[in-house]
Amino acid sequence: MNVARSLDQLQRDFVRDLSFDLAPTTTPAPTSSSWPKPLGKAALIGLVGEVVEKIDPTTESDPAAILFQFLAMFGNLIGRTGHWTVEETRHFCNLFVAVVGDTAKGRKGTSYDRVLSLFRGIDDAWDKRIQSGLSSGEGLIWFVRDPIIEPVPIKDNGRIVRYEEMETDPGETDKRALIVESEFARVLGVAERQGNTLSPIIRDAWDGKRLGTMTKTKAAKSTDPHVSIIAHITSDELMRALTDTAIANGFANRFLFICARRSKVLPFGGSVVDWTEIRDRLRSAVEFARRAGEIPMDAETRDIWVNAYTALSAGIGGLYGSITARSEAHVRRLACLYALLDQSAYVRTEHLFAGLEAWRYCEDSCRSIFGETLGDPTADEIMALLQKNPDGMTRTEIMQHFQRHKKSEEIERALRTIQRIGKANSVKQETGGRPTERWSAL
Numbered sequence: 001m002n003v004a005r006s007l008d009q010l011q012r013d014f015v016r017d018l019s020f021d022l023a024p025t026t027t028p029a030p031t032s033s034s035w036p037k038p039l040g041k042a043a044l045i046g047l048v049g050e051v052v053e054k055i056d057p058t059t060e061s062d063p064a065a066i067l068f069q070f071l072a073m074f075g076n077l078i079g080r081t082g083h084w085t086v087e088e089t090r091h092f093c094n095l096f097v098a099v100v101g102d103t104a105k106g107r108k109g110t111s112y113d114r115v116l117s118l119f120r121g122i123d124d125a126w127d128k129r130i131q132s133g134l135s136s137g138e139g140l141i142w143f144v145r146d147p148i149i150e151p152v153p154i155k156d157n158g159r160i161v162r163y164e165e166m167e168t169d170p171g172e173t174d175k176r177a178l179i180v181e182s183e184f185a186r187v188l189g190v191a192e193r194q195g196n197t198l199s200p201i202i203r204d205a206w207d208g209k210r211l212g213t214m215t216k217t218k219a220a221k222s223t224d225p226h227v228s229i230i231a232h233i234t235s236d237e238l239m240r241a242l243t244d245t246a247i248a249n250g251f252a253n254r255f256l257f258i259c260a261r262r263s264k265v266l267p268f269g270g271s272v273v274d275w276t277e278i279r280d281r282l283r284s285a286v287e288f289a290r291r292a293g294e295i296p297m298d299a300e301t302r303d304i305w306v307n308a309y310t311a312l313s314a315g316i317g318g319l320y321g322s323i324t325a326r327s328e329a330h331v332r333r334l335a336c337l338y339a340l341l342d343q344s345a346y347v348r349t350e351h352l353f354a355g356l357e358a359w360r361y362c363e364d365s366c367r368s369i370f371g372e373t374l375g376d377p378t379a380d381e382i383m384a385l386l387q388k389n390p391d392g393m394t395r396t397e398i399m400q401h402f403q404r405h406k407k408s409e410e411i412e413r414a415l416r417t418i419q420r421i422g423k424a425n426s427v428k429q430e431t432g433g434r435p436t437e438r439w440s441a442l
Contacts (some may be wrong), residue, residue, distance in 0.1 A: 008260045036259050036364030039064055045350055047281055048074075051118065054278065054406040054431070058270030061111035062260035064361055065099050069115045069230055071337050071358075072097045074282075076178045076228035077119065077126050078289035080208070082340045083330060084347075086292055091329065092208050093337050098184060100238055100369055101260040108232040108260055109182060118275050122283055129176045134187045137201030138220070141211045144227065145220040147171035156243040169220075177227045184231035188241035191251070199251050202229070206254040227350040231255070235369050253325045259365040288343040295336050308356060318379075318417075323366050330362070331355045378406060379414040383441065386424055392440035415439065 044052055044063075048070050052063050053309045059066075075093035083092045099108045105299060120127065148169035153160040181187050184347055193197040197213050204211055205227035212221035233241075238257075246252050297305055329403040335355030339347045385401055386393060393401075422442060429436045 012085045017432035034368060035261070036064075036361055036368055039067065039361050042350070042353045042356045043067065043361070045095065045204060045354050046338060047075075047278070047285060048338070050280060054273055055114050056263070058266075058273055059107070059110060059114055060262045060264055060266050060270070061107045061114060062101070062263050064258050065101075065108060065260040066115055067358070068095075068097045068256060068258050069099070069112055070118075071334065072228050072230050073115060073119050073178065074286070074289075074341065075333070075337050076129075076176055076226065077123055078286055078340065079176050080224055080226040082289050082292035082295050082336060083250060084296060084336060090208070091332065092226065093204065093333055093340070094208070094226055094228040095333060095337075096202075096229040096231075096255045098229075098233060098238075098255045098257050099260045100233055100235050100257055100365065103234050107262050111260065112180070112230065112232070114273070118279060118282065120175035122279065125174060126176060130178045130180060132182070133181050134179055134181060134198060134202075134307070135190055137197030137199075137211075139211060140179070140198070140201055140205065140227070141213070141220050141222050143172070144177050144211070144222040144225045145169070145171045146223050146354070148220060151266060160262045175222065175225050177225070179229045181231045182227070183236040184421075185241045185246050187231070188233075188238075188243075188246065192243055193246065199246065199249065202227075203249070203251055203254060212307075229255075235259075238369060246350050247319065250325075252323055254293065256330060256362045257323065257369060285341050285343055288342040292340060292345070292395055295345065295347055296341050297352070298348055301347055301349050301352050304349060304352060308352070312359075318423075320366055323370060324363055327359060327363075331359045334358045337356050378410055379417045382414050382439075383418055383423055386439060386441035390440075392438045395437045395439065398439065 043049075046066070048067055052066050052072055055061070055066055056063055061408050073097040075095050078093065080092050083090045085091070099111070101108050134140060147167050148171060150167070151163035152166040154162050154164055171337045189197070189203070190196060201211055201213070205225055208225065210221065210223050211225050219435070242252055293321055308331070309328055312331060332350075332355070335347045335351045338351040338354045342348075342351065381400060381402075385398065395411070395415075398415075399406070399408070402411070415424070415426070419426065424439055426437050426439045426442050429438050
C-alpha cells in the first residue's frame with residue numbers, strides 16, 4: 001500500500017476493496033454458509049504478504065492458513081515485548097489460531113509445515129518451545145513455570161528441627177510456548193471434563209495473566225507467560241465439540257477461526273522454497289520486535305480507529321456474536337504484528353487496515369462455519385418456525401408447536417433473544433377480548 005496517498009483516499013480504497021463498514025452499526029452482518037471472500041490485498045502487505053506470495057505457487061495450502069499461522073509463530077517467537085496499553089493493562093501479540101478445514105483435503109498440516117520451515121533456525125531456543133498434547137491447565141503451567149520454592153525440612157541427628165524455603169525446581173526462564181494441536185477436537189473434549197482446569201488456564205494465557213491453580217499444596221505457577229496456540233480441526237468436529245459453556249465463558253472467542261481448503265491441485269507436490277533472503281529479513285524483524293516496547297498508533301491511524309472501534313464493539317447477539325465478541329482486541333493484536341514486521345515504532349494506517357482485513361476474513365469464516373444458528377436450540381427452532389410461516393405465529397401457536405414440552409419462561413427468553421438481535425419482532429393484535437401477540441421473522 002502506498003503510504004504517500006492521502007488519508008481520505010486510503011479510507012475510500014479500503015472500504016471499496018474490502019467492504020468493511022467503518023460506520024457504527026448494531027445490525028449483525030448477514031450470515032450464509034458460503035466460503036469466505038479471499039483475503040484482500042490490504043492484508044497481504046509487507047513481509048507476511050511476500051511470504052504468502054512466495055509460498056502460494058508451490059503449495060496446495062490455503063493462503064489464509066499460511067498468513068495466520070505465520071502471524072501466530074512470529075507473535076510467539078518475539079516473546080512478551082511489543083505491546084499496547086489500555087488503561088492499566090498491557091496487551092501483547094500472542095494469537096490463538098484455529099484452522100478449520102476438511103480432513104486431509106484442507107491441507108492444514110501442510111500449511112503449518114511450510115510456514116515452520118521458514119522459522120526454523122531463527123531462534124534455536126524457540127524451536128524447543130513448540131509443544132503439543134494439551135490435557136490439563138497444570139500441564140500448560142508446568143511448561144512455562146516459575147522457579148518452585150518450597151519449605152524443606154532441616155534435620156539434626158535424623159530429627160526435623162526447622163524448615164527453610166529452598167528452590168526445589170529451577171523453572172523455565174523462557175516463558176514462550178507455541179502449542180500446536182493437530183487434533184483440536186480432543187482438546188475441546190478434555191477442556192469440558194468436570195474438574196479439568198484447561199479452559200480457564202487457556203483463557204488466562206491469552207490474556208497474558210499470571211497462571212496458577214488454587215490447591216491445598218504448593219503448586220506451580222507462571223508469571224508473565226507468553227502462550228500462543230495453533231489448532232487444526234474440521235468444521236463438523238468443531239460444531240460437535242464446541243459446547244455452550246466454551247462459547248459463553250469466552251474460551252471460543254479468544255480464537256481466530258480460519259476457513260482453509262486446498263487452493264490448487266499439485267499432483268507431485270510443490271517445490272522447496274529458498275528462504276535465504278526472506279529469512280534474513282525475518283530475523284531482522286524479530287530483533288527489532290524484541291527491542292520494542294509500546295507500539296502506539298500514529299495520529300492519522302488514531303482517527304480511523306475511533307470509527308473502526310465503534311463498529312467493532314457494537315454488540316451482536318447469537319452464536320456468531322459470541323464467537324466474534326473480542327473483535328477489537330483481535331484487530332489491535334493483528335495490527336501490532338503488522339507494524340512489528342515492518343519494524344515500525346507506530347501502528348500506521350496500512351497496519352490497521354491489514355488487521356481489519358484479516359479480521360474480516362475471520363468474521364466471514366465464522367459465518368461460513370456457524371451459519372445462522374444463534375447458539376440457543378430453542379431460539380434456533382423458533383426462528384426456523386417463523387421463517388416457514390411468513391404470516392407470523394401467535395405465542396399460543398408457538399407453544400403448541402413444542403407440544404407444551406417447553407416451559408413458557410424458556411420460550412419467552414428465546415423470543416426476547418431473537419427480538420434483541422433483530423431477527424424477529426412482535427405486534428399486538430386486538431381480538432375483541434384479550435390482545436394476541438403475533439411474532440414474525442424479519
